[in-house]
Amino acid sequence: MIGSQITFAEDEKSDGGRTEKRPLIISTWPFGKPGNEVALKTVEAGKSTLDAVEAGIRHVEASGNQTVGLSGKPNAAGFAQLDACIMHGPGHKAGSVAAIEGIKHPISVARRVMEKTPHVMLAGDGARWFALQEGFESIDISERPKKVKAWKKEQKQRRSEAPAGSAENHDTITMLVLGPDGTLSGGCSTSGLADKLPGRVGDSPILGGGLYVDNKVGAAGATGIGENVMRYCATFMIVEFMRQGLSPTDACKKIIERIKSYEPENKNLAINFIAIDKQGRFGAAGTDKFPHSVTYPGFSEVLTADAV
């Protein structure tokens, strides 16, 4: 902690917090905290909330994290395919890349898709081709067939050690930033579910799935098993719940309760959400206890949301 306490709104029905300080940054997991601090410095240096999201997520993509960026766990064929998206509140702008290979910073490619093309999402070989055309840092992927062979040999043992879908196999950096002028931006980046089938796309590059930003209301982001998030348009719903007056925490809890009500009781959904509203309230919830990072001037902490 580098300063003052979180202040809790009197009318808050559950945990979460509120601050008047800006920028306010919230991200998934403890590994989001250094990324938040990069985002904070970016805004303090006079740059935009969009610049802050990109810089903060780039920091995590380059950190050697096992579930984000090129250092993330490979898919079932032995290579990493990365998903990312970015949204900027003003103008309701968005860009996204899915199943992109060999590119160091998918979040920056997503931003370039948003800013330089008439499209929202590029996938697979086309996304890599675009990134190379634009000069983004890349690695050679021509060795892929050899990797596939080696990986297949170890597959049985690997799956018994950490089956696809288990908790250690699916963490995403998702970051939301509320700027001094009320602007909201957000982004996500992940290598996705370890051992996923090649071509599998998770929730993280799907708007309204892994991320949703509405500059009039708030923003929400997800981490966890993408299939359990994207089938319910979960972050879109969280923002809509906030529009109806729920606090960020209660909105995150409500979508988890809704999703649970549709799923078998004993299913391990492994889903977690963060949210922030236009007033500077923030919150989170997960199907298990969910550590997430909150940063604003004078404060940077990992908080833990209760399991729903």
Ligand code: GLY
């Ligand atoms: N949430 C990351 C994924 O399922 O790919």
